[in-house]
Amino acid sequence: MTSRSFRKAMFVFTGLLALSACGHSSVQQRDGRMNDARTDVPPGLADGEMTLPDDYRSWPVYLAAIDKPDSGQIRDIYLNPIGDSVSAGEPFPHGSISVMEIWKVKVGEDGKPLSDAEGRLLRDDLSLVFVMAKSRGAGDKVAPELRNGDWVYSGFAADGKTPAGPPASACRTCHLKASGTDWMFRVDEYLANRSSVRR
Numbered sequence: 065m066t067s068r069s070f071r072k073a074m075f076v077f078t079g080l081l082a083l084s085a086c087g088h089s090s091v092q093q094r095d096g097r098m099n100d101a102r103t104d105v106p107p108g109l110a111d112g113e114m115t116l117p118d119d120y121r122s123w124p125v126y127l128a129a130i131d132k133p134d135s136g137q138i139r140d141i142y143l144n145p146i147g148d149s150v151s152a153g154e155p156f157p158h159g160s161i162s163v164m165e166i167w168k169v170k171v172g173e174d175g176k177p178l179s180d181a182e183g184r185l186l187r188d189d190l191s192l193v194f195v196m197a198k199s200r201g202a203g204d205k206v207a208p209e210l211r212n213g214d215w216v217y218s219g220f221a222a223d224g225k226t227p228a229g230p231p232a233s234a235c236r237t238c239h240l241k242a243s244g245t246d247w248m249f250r251v252d253e254y255l256a257n258r259s260s261v262r263r
C-alpha cells in the first residue's frame with residue numbers, strides 16, 4: 065500500500081469510526097429517554113414522570129432573577145421554544161415545558177437575607193428545580209378538583225435527577241390560583257418582556 069492510499073484508507077476508517085460512534089450514542093440516548101433527560105413531552109404523562117431536559121438553560125427566558133425575600137429564594141424560569149410560541153390569550157401548546165430554578169440566598173448572622181446596594185437578594189447555591197410539562201391527555205388521569213388542564217409536575221434536587229420538593233398535589237393546589245392563565249403564573253409579565261429576552 066502506498067503511503068497515500070494508506071492515508072486514504074485511514075481517513076475512511078476514522079470516518080467510519082466517528083459515524084458508528086455517533087450512531088451508537090444517539091441510539092443510547094433514544095433508549096435511555098424513559099429514565100434520562102427528556103426534551104419531548106410524550107402524551108399521557110403522570111406527575112413525576114417528566115424528567116429535566118439537559119439543555120433547558122439554552123431556552124428562552126420566561127422570567128429571571130425573581131427575588132422572594134419572604135422565602136429566602138431567587139427564582140429563574142425558562143420556557144422551551146414550543147411554549148415560547150404561545151400567543152397572548154391562547155393556552156400554551158401541548159409539548160410546552162417550563163423549568164423553574166429555585167436558588168438559596170446568602171443570609172446574615174441574624175438569618176435574614178442579605179441584599180446588594182440596589183436591594184437585590186444575593187444568590188447562593190441552587191436548591192430545587194421544578195418542571196411543568198403539557199402532556200396531551202394527562203389531565204384525564206387527574207381528579208377533577210386537582211386538574212390543571214394537561215400540565216404535569218415534577219420537582220428535583222439541585223442535581224436535576226433526585227426527586228425533591230413538595231408533593232405534586234401541592235403544586236396543583238397552588239397553581240389552581242393561576243387557572244385563568246392556563247395554570248401558569250405571571251404570563252402577562254412574560255408576554256410584555258419576551259421580545260427583549262428572546263434569543
Ligand code: HEC
Nearest residue numbers: 162163164194195196217218219229230234235238248249
Ligand atoms: C404555594 C404555591 C406554589 C406551590 C406549592 C408551587 N408553585 Fe410553582 N409557582 C408558584 C408561583 C407564585 C409561581 C410564579 C413565580 C414566582 O413568582 O415565584 C410559580 C411558578 C412555577 C413555574 C414557572 C411557570 C409559572 O407558572 O410561572 C413552574 C415550572 C412551577 N411553578 C412548578 C412547580 C412545581 C413542579 C411545583 C411542585 C413541586 C410547584 N410549582 C409548587 C406557586 C407555587
